[in-house]
Amino acid sequence: MVKKRGDVKKGEPVKGGAKANAEPNTEAKKAAKAKEGEPVKKSRHLKNEMHLKKSLYDNYMLILLAVTIAVTSIFILKPFIKSIVAAMVIAYIFYPLYKLFHKRLKSRVLTALIVLLIVLLIVTVPLGFILTSMYQEASSTIKYMKNNFPEKISLDFACDDTNGSVVCELINRIDDTLPTGDLRSTLKSTAIQAADRLSYWIYEVILSLSAGVLDTFIMFFIIFFLFIDGERFVGFVRKFIMLRRQHEYDITKTLEDTTFAVVYGSIIIALIQGFVAGIGYWLIAGMGNPILWAAVTALFALIPSIGTGIVWGPISLFFVLMGLVLKDYGTVTRGILLGLYGFFIVGTVDNLVKPKIIGDRARIHPVIVLIGVFGGLQLMGIIGVIVGPVVLAIMITLIRIYIRERNSIK
Numbered sequence: 001m002v003k004k005r006g007d008v009k010k011g012e013p014v015k016g017g018a019k020a021n022a023e024p025n026t027e028a029k030k031a032a033k034a035k036e037g038e039p040v041k042k043s044r045h046l047k048n049e050m051h052l053k054k055s056l057y058d059n060y061m062l063i064l065l066a067v068t069i070a071v072t073s074i075f076i077l078k079p080f081i082k083s084i085v086a087a088m089v090i091a092y093i094f095y096p097l098y099k100l101f102h103k104r105l106k107s108r109v110l111t112a113l114i115v116l117l118i119v120l121l122i123v124t125v126p127l128g129f130i131l132t133s134m135y136q137e138a139s140s141t142i143k144y145m146k147n148n149f150p151e152k153i154s155l156d157f158a159c160d161d162t163n164g165s166v167v168c169e170l171i172n173r174i175d176d177t178l179p180t181g182d183l184r185s186t187l188k189s190t191a192i193q194a195a196d197r198l199s200y201w202i203y204e205v206i207l208s209l210s211a212g213v214l215d216t217f218i219m220f221f222i223i224f225f226l227f228i229d230g231e232r233f234v235g236f237v238r239k240f241i242m243l244r245r246q247h248e249y250d251i252t253k254t255l256e257d258t259t260f261a262v263v264y265g266s267i268i269i270a271l272i273q274g275f276v277a278g279i280g281y282w283l284i285a286g287m288g289n290p291i292l293w294a295a296v297t298a299l300f301a302l303i304p305s306i307g308t309g310i311v312w313g314p315i316s317l318f319f320v321l322m323g324l325v326l327k328d329y330g331t332v333t334r335g336i337l338l339g340l341y342g343f344f345i346v347g348t349v350d351n352l353v354k355p356k357i358i359g360d361r362a363r364i365h366p367v368i369v370l371i372g373v374f375g376g377l378q379l380m381g382i383i384g385v386i387v388g389p390v391v392l393a394i395m396i397t398l399i400r401i402y403i404r405e406r407n408s409i410k
């Protein structure tokens with residue numbers, strides 16, 4: 001049967017009206033989908049808002065918890081800050097010795113115990129002996145001065161204008177300008193006060209050392225584990241700070257060079273100068289308290305541009321003046337020899353030994369060393385002699401990094 005053009009089967013769409021019928025159907029479907037999707041979008045938006053709020057809440061709580069833990073940790077560590085810093089400094093100083101022993105012994109625990117025993121012998125025993133000797137010598141000096149030179153009584157130097165001595169005339173002129181009218185009595189009173197204060201300070205140091213048994217135990221305990229896990233600790237700190245490589249290199253190099261320069265270029269040299277000066281006080285001047293004055297000389301050796309001359313210079317001058325007044329030329333000779341010994345021997349140690357020890361590493365400005373040493377000493381005690389200059393040097397490095405970064409932005 002042949003289909004006619006006009007015949008259309010029941011249910012068969014007309015070919016010509018397919019597109020016309022499809023367009024309204026598609027638009028209707030889109031409208032229906034849009035209406036159905038509106039609540040879905042709203043629910044997704046609400047979920048995103050809730051997730052964002054929860055995330056912010058979690059972040060704030062994490063920050064609050066971190067701050068709380070950090071503050072609490074600071075209060076927990078505060079009584080032992082000095083012990084912790086001292087342990088880090090001592091571990092850094094003796095770490096090369098630990099590495100040297102570890103190459104042969106292989107055992108980290110055994111090596112750490114041996115080096116810790118060496119630290120105990122090198123640091124604790126000599127320091128206790130020196131401080132005890134200083135206290136005994138200062139106490140004996142005070143007793144001698146108080147028993148033999150009572151206040152307001154002049155020493156019988158037979159110093160009058162008839163002797164014709166230039167030094168005697170100078171003493172009498174200075175004596176006339178003093179309010180007390182007695183130069184020698186004033187000098188005695190000043191010397192007694194100075195010796196009394198020095199004795200009290202040494203006594204306080206010894207008392208604090210004897211009372212700090214727990215601090216000492218914690219310090220050596222930390223030193224032991226820094227020897228064993230020091231490299232891992234440094235790696236953890238580097239990961240935590242997360243600085244640029246250049247910044248990390250600058251800060252690390254400043255830390256290492258400054259610590260090296262302060263320890264070996266200042267403290268070790270000061271101890272050597274104090275020891276050499278003590279030999280001169282004992283053998284040349286014949287002083288009865290050489291350890292006391294050797295310690296004072298070592299302390300002043302830490303001061304740049306002033307150094308040991310501020311100690312052995314007045315002592316030698318005192319011997320010369322006393323010899324001239326008493327007409328004891330042996331005392332004059334000892335004073336002159338002590339002055340020459342201090343100038344050519346004690347003063348030369350700094351110029352000859354220091355460049356060989358530190359070379360060109362960490363040329364620290366004298367002002368940094370001066371403020372760092374005495375500021376650190378006042379803040380943290382004896383360990384502050386090292387920590388003070390190191391902290392100031394790192395601060396200057398951070399300022400240089402900031403200036404460099406600021407200039408690169410411009």
